[in-house]
Amino acid sequence: MLNVDQPLDPVEYGFWLPPEGMTITTGPDNEEIEIPQILLPIHKAELNESPDPSEKVIGEGIYDYLRRFPDCPNNSDYARILSAAYPFYISDLGSQIIMLEVREVDPLYIRRKISMLKILALLEPENYGLLQRIGIACFELAMIYTELINVRRELAAARLWLEKARRKLPEEIGTLNYLGQVCYLTGAYPQAKLYWQTMSDRLDDGDVKVELQRRIEKVASGQLPEQPLIDSLEAIGIAMEHYHVEEYPEACMIMERLEEEGRLPDELPNPEFFYFLGLCREKTTDPAGAFESYMKTQQLDPAHQAAQEGLDRITDNNRELS
Numbered sequence: 001m002l003n004v005d006q007p008l009d010p011v012e013y014g015f016w017l018p019p020e021g022m023t024i025t026t027g028p029d030n031e032e033i034e035i036p037q038i039l040l041p042i043h044k045a046e047l048n049e050s051p052d053p054s055e056k057v058i059g060e061g062i063y064d065y066l067r068r069f070p071d072c073p074n075n076s077d078y079a080r081i082l083s084a085a086y087p088f089y090i091s092d093l094g095s096q097i098i099m100l101e102v103r104e105v106d107p108l109y110i111r112r113k114i115s116m117l118k119i120l121a122l123l124e125p126e127n128y129g130l131l132q133r134i135g136i137a138c139f140e141l142a143m144i145y146t147e148l149i150n151v152r153r154e155l156a157a158a159r160l161w162l163e164k165a166r167r168k169l170p171e172e173i174g175t176l177n178y179l180g181q182v183c184y185l186t187g188a189y190p191q192a193k194l195y196w197q198t199m200s201d202r203l204d205d206g207d208v209k210v211e212l213q214r215r216i217e218k219v220a221s222g223q224l225p226e227q228p229l230i231d232s233l234e235a236i237g238i239a240m241e242h243y244h245v246e247e248y249p250e251a252c253m254i255m256e257r258l259e260e261e262g263r264l265p266d267e268l269p270n271p272e273f274f275y276f277l278g279l280c281r282e283k284t285t286d287p288a289g290a291f292e293s294y295m296k297t298q299q300l301d302p303a304h305q306a307a308q309e310g311l312d313r314i315t316d317n318n319r320e321l322s
Helices: 044-049 055-068 075-085 087-101 107-123 128-142 145-168 173-185 189-201 207-220 229-244 248-261 263-267 271-283 287-300 305-321
Strands: 013-016 023-026 031-034 040-043
Touching (some): 013 044, 013 055, 023 055, 023 075, 040 044, 040 055, 055 075, 055 107, 087 107, 107 128, 128 145, 128 173, 145 229, 145 271, 229 263, 263 271, 287 305
Antiparallel strands (some): 013 040
């Protein structure tokens, strides 16, 4: 039975309502699992072939849809169907997460990992480790330069999941550290100080505790950015949007303002800041400024290959002009 309600991807998926009392046979003992009478996402190509999808098609549709849209309506029901009737899909999630975690930090892979972890968390909502891993992954995604246009959304998601984890283990150091960072970046300074102080109280003396105390004293004494750092991070995202549509002067103006203000490169020194500034300057015919930016990139990361290529490019152009 087809339903006119639209899935999140109406081109690829349709919804199918199973008949009342439908069961799926699974496992070596041919156990029958009853399927709840809710709308199930099915690949449209399969529905076009048959209005009554097979058990295999039902599992594939739910699994693929949930991986793409883990926050969709009925997500908990879909996850329970997979766990009960198609447990091999849950095992597959675990294997894929392990493979994704050994890949380089890449937004696409991090998003996939977050989606898969969310599915597992639907099945184990009290699992501290899952909640923390989702929060940390959201934080990592937020801080990737190519993703800064969405930094507010991703940091908000990071805080949401990390707070869920903290409610399970209130004084776990790793969670407190990330929560402190999120709060500091977003301008929630009293909360950042609280998280870091709680963390510091649980640490033995050493370099980490000294650094935490420095942060805490900085907040306590009011030595804070005039505007939350998230504003500057988002501004980089806006500059990148300008750059991608070849509005190079607009992008360069934003980046040079951020460099002149100095808050972001001082508080969060990152070679990608100066590398992108170099690209902007190169596109706006400021080779000397671009050269300087690429040099600063390599001071922070001597192995930054793209910055070295920028330096070589400018040097070669100067030779051709001389």
